[in-house]
Amino acid sequence: MGWFERKDEKPKIPPAKALWAICPKCYSHMEKSVWKANNAICPKCNYHGRLTARERIAQTADAGTFAEVFREVSYSDHLAFHDATGDYKTKVEATIAKTGESESIVMGTCKIGGHAAMLGVMDFAFMGGSLGTGTGEKIARACEQAIAERRPLVIFSASGGARMHEGILSLMQMAKTSAAIARVKEAGLPFISVLTDPTTGGVSASYAMLGDINITEPRALIGFAGRRVIENTIHQKLPADFQSAEYLEKHGFIDRIVERKDMKAFIAKMLAFWHF
Amino acid sequence: MAKVVRKKAGPAKRKAPCAMERVKLARDAKRPHLRDFIANIFDDFEELHGDRLVNDDRGLVGGFATLDGTPVLVLGHNKGETVEENMAANFGMANPDGYRKAMRLAKLAERFGNPVVTFVDTPGAYPGREAEERGQAEAIAKSLEFFSTLKTPVIVVVTGEGGSGGALAIAVGDKVLMLENAVYSVISPEGCAGILWRDGSKAPEAAEALKITAPDLLKLGAIDEIVPEPPGGAQNDRAAACALVRAAIVKALAELAPIAADELVARRYARLRAMGNFY
Ligand SMILES: [Zn+2]
DSSP states (O other), rough: OGGOOOGGGGGOOOOTTTTTEETTTTTEEHHHHHHHHHHTTTTTTTTTTOOOHHHHHHHHSSOOOEEEEOOOOOOTTTTTTETEEEEEEHEEEEEEHHOSSSSSEEEEEEEEEEEEEEEEEEEOOGGOOOOOOHHHHHHHHHHHHHHTTTEEEEEEEEEEEEEEHHHHHHHHHHHHHHHHHHHHHHOOOOEEEEEEEOOOHHHHGGGGGOEEEEEEEEEEEBBBHHHHHHHHHTOOOOTTTTTTTHHHHTTTSSSOOOOOOHHHHHHHHHHHHHTT | OOOOOOOOSSOOOTOOOOOHHHHHHHTTTSSOOHHHHHHOOEEEEEEEEOOOOSSSSSSEEEEEEETTTTEEEEEEEEEOEEEEEEEETTGGGGOOOHHHHHHHHHHHHTTTTEEEEEEESSSSSSSOOOHHHHTHHHHHHOOOOOOOOSSOOOOEEEEEEEEHHHHHTTTOSSSSEEEOOOOOEEEEEHHHIIIISOOOHHHHHHHHHHHHHHHHHHHHHSSSSSEOOTOOOGGGGGHHHHHHHHHHHHHHHHHHHTTOOHHHHHHHHHHHTOOOOOO
């Protein structure tokens, strides 16, 4: 968990000012404008790249229906955490300024293809989408509001795992969110989990894998332990497609790989099947 | 250069060990492990094997036993004293099959009204190829969800290393006890140091910063009670350590036994729900 910050795990994306984008999966180069025009999808290999939470919301919620909730819930520096590179507080405040978000998940009510829903979208740009106490708190509150208002719950995950700067209470968010999800299901409401690139560590090992259906996008990275950790443990090279969306579907942990252009319609169709 | 918060060990003999010293104690090969707790705390232990799907995981074992005549389910990470024992027990690192076995047995306990006692002592869930292919993430997630609604008392004892998600998967309960020198963390100090300090040798600094000792976790509300250890640590007197754990479990069981199942589950949720709600 927390290996999102590891240098060698970072995708090889050029500095912000560069004109070229490089696909982290097939390494093909293209102009940034091409990458953006193609909705962050690689024209060569169909890798579905990362979107900001706001981009994802715009592509998922019906126009004008998204009303953000729990924005007041943010990070907590209860450990006064600092490491060799500085204070957690400084880092997370910089992230808040950069992304404009209060936490690694944006939560709100909306309609999806006409169906009322509670929608949460994680933003990998916010501390690697890590699961902090604020993230867990927003999810737990969303579950409770979904139950009160009879709304299906939809969460798009993108995360490297738990946020170690928040210590044990970060780990406890895995249990808290999973317990809250259990109550959504007990109330007879569906939970659709969309695991986008990447969803790993403590987030894959809690709410993200608990969908009544788990769906993902082409070539997304999904797993628990990091590839390098596993290779160092078993002293073997892992196959190239290990922990890919396609690999997980083959092994039975993903219901469907859905292209980004079809995602909203797919979710709406499922909600219609289930009478929501 | 970051300020090092670790307190220098003073000359006073009774000074509490620092976080990294506790990490070493928690990993001590001579520390009591699951089989010691089973032998010294319970009677009539009968192990039950397998997840009914693919495997019998050896990193996590379970079975029924009695405690002062009360039948209970015992679940725990399985570590050994020697390399050979640890190889056989996979160093206490469970595969998905282990967590699924735990859920299978806990469902039985729920059906027949047996309280569950779990012993947590693992470096983490096993990072392996088959573990991923069989859904390590899904198994842990499902376990968290499952134990949050289980309608029977669940007592958790963190006895050694509480290694992140692999530990938490059997640590959702009504009462979380923790041995004095055990540690419980979102990531190992070495792992955290490697990432945030870019230097694994800074593990003592990371251990301090992460707040992973029993006194720190009690303050944070992540655990409910500290179980004292014999002087110098549980490894110095395993039988005495087991007796202290036994007394704490007996007390917790007596507290939880009169509570109706629905109320128990509601309180268990409230306990988790309060963790990290700063707003
Ligand atoms: Zn590509």
